[in-house]
Amino acid sequence: MKKLLYIILILFLFTNVINIFIPVFAEESSSAEVSFCDRDGWVSMVDGYSGGQFNFSRLQQYPQPFVNENGRTMFPILYFDEIFRDGLSYDINDNTITITRNILDVITTVSVTIDSNVLIRNGEEIVMDTVPIRIGETIYIPLWWVADSLGYGVLWRDYQSKWWPGGMVEFGQLTSIFVYVWNEDKDSSPNGLRYSYTIGERSDDMSEIKANATSDFEDVFAVIKRLPQGATVLTTAIYGLDGYKVPYDIYNGITNAVFNGGYKGGYSTYCLDEIPPIINSLGDFTNEWYSEELSALGEPALYDSIGQIYRFSYIPSFWNPFVVRIEINDDGTADVCYKSGNGVAGPHSGGILKSESAKLSREETKEFLDLLNDKDYWNMPKEVERLGCDGYDVVIEGVKNGVYHIVNRWCPMENDSAFYIEKYFENLVKEKFPE
Incomplete structure (x- = not known):
């Protein structure tokens, strides 16, 4: 997880x-x-x-x-x-x-x-x-x-x-130098990579960061080498939700240079875009994490939506996330939107890899709503005390008649109703959006 x-x-x-x-x-x-x-x-x-x-x-x-x-x-x-x-x-x-x-x-x-x-x-x-x-x-x-x-x-x-x-x-330990790496090009071209540093204090002010900007990391490393051995250097990757990515091997090269130079290191990230609160009823860290993933996939918040809408979000630790949103129509049919991400949202990956839509017939829509009723979705606990490493999280949201409900699980088990709702959406993706 x-x-x-x-x-x-x-x-x-x-x-x-x-x-x-x-x-x-x-x-x-x-x-x-x-x-x-x-x-x-x-x-x-x-x-x-x-x-x-x-x-x-x-x-x-x-x-x-x-x-x-x-x-x-x-x-x-x-x-x-x-x-x-x-x-x-x-x-x-x-x-x-x-x-x-x-x-x-x-x-x-x-x-x-x-x-x-x-x-x-x-x-x-x-x-x-x-x-x-x-x-x-x-x-x-x-x-x-x-x-x-x-x-x-x-x-x-x-x-x-x-x-x-x-x-x-x-x-x-006191961090002596803060190193920054970002991409000036939205298409994440290697030619757009820039490096900079501040001394003593971390900055979120891009004008201050860009004051020492260079296209050659060796210029920054020359400053680092003026520090005594064992000093701490913190590297921050700056990125956008849509583009402006920093390849992982670039970040990895910086951290290796710091370590091999005899310095202690750490790593953080900073998103240039304000992350909208697409999820707002879980813990602060989880809200921000899920909101960033959904924002990178171009998804809206549902808690203030009108109508009857359900969304299943599959958020893994390492591989591609995806969402399936089902909007119920007045005639008993439903519109389905499917999006998959190009890796988890962050400085090295993220964004929409695939976006498709489909329809559910009245019979298919009824089958879905019957499943939710059978599993008592609207009364399912928001969270359960079950944690683990890696794996994936699922988020099942629903809004109906102005009432919003959210269910969050890590790798649901068969004794949890979320397991069967997850399987429904996985089968729906295979049927409606085959590779």
Whole structure:
């Protein structure tokens, strides 16, 4: 199932670029001082290769990180050099801590002041929900706010186990350069391929991205090679729903060059087109995923349609998707529209491979509607708790008398009514739209 595969892929990429994760142990109602004195905290630094650890408790080093009353991890500035690398340095002047990041002469400055909730990033004031503090001779900074402002991806994992009873905050390694690849030609010609980069921060502004545009990736790689070994390079493939594709071997060549050059890498995509909410009643990720597939096939939303319409969508992990839309006519017949895609929607493939139409007689239409009634389609649960890797998803939508219903399944089994509806549509495609 693509949803689960996506999660596994993200976890794989994150594991290979993660720099630090900090389990923190604290009573829910404890004060900062009690947490600091009574709880062990430890830091593990994973560089994607060695997986080495720096354990404060094991080395009996104090002070320790702790969670304050606002749920923020407070980190001793004393250990800054053990955690923040990648061209970062800090300075303390009275009660103000100033952290400077320098990546290829692009400077980012973050300042925080003890007992103040204002963080200043490159002159811009940002209001935090907590403050840096001093306990004895030790200064503690709010790790999330500082790390996020420096460009680290920060998230909180609520692990509750004997190993991590208090949860864990972690942030990924700072990405030094963001590389972009896209196609200027709608017909996806190799001559239209362009490459660019931004330093320190990812951009969705094409005018900013195109400022460094080149038709030769070696121009971008020359900039990457100015980075120290082990730096992180994130590649983004930019594409359109209809055309402007980037061949997979081009993307693969970029990621191989990054890896073989001794750098860590990651991959993301960015669609130039606004994806309409064709599906809007499942989870956010699933809504966007299915909507992109259906938009690439030129399909409309059904939930606000008039009349009686049904749509079966077959959305696989790797091969060609297809949709079958049946619109019931007043005379008891039906119009059928069939579309298949040229691979899954994305930067390397997508779009309509085949589009055909056909008619259902009154008898054929009645057979279809009887099947839906027999399987109690309108009362079928929207989703069931069944996940798997790869395979395919089916989406069965219906709208009648202003009422909309959607059924989503991964590889339906025979004990599910969706299985028999799927088989009906598969047989309908073979009969009405043979290869």
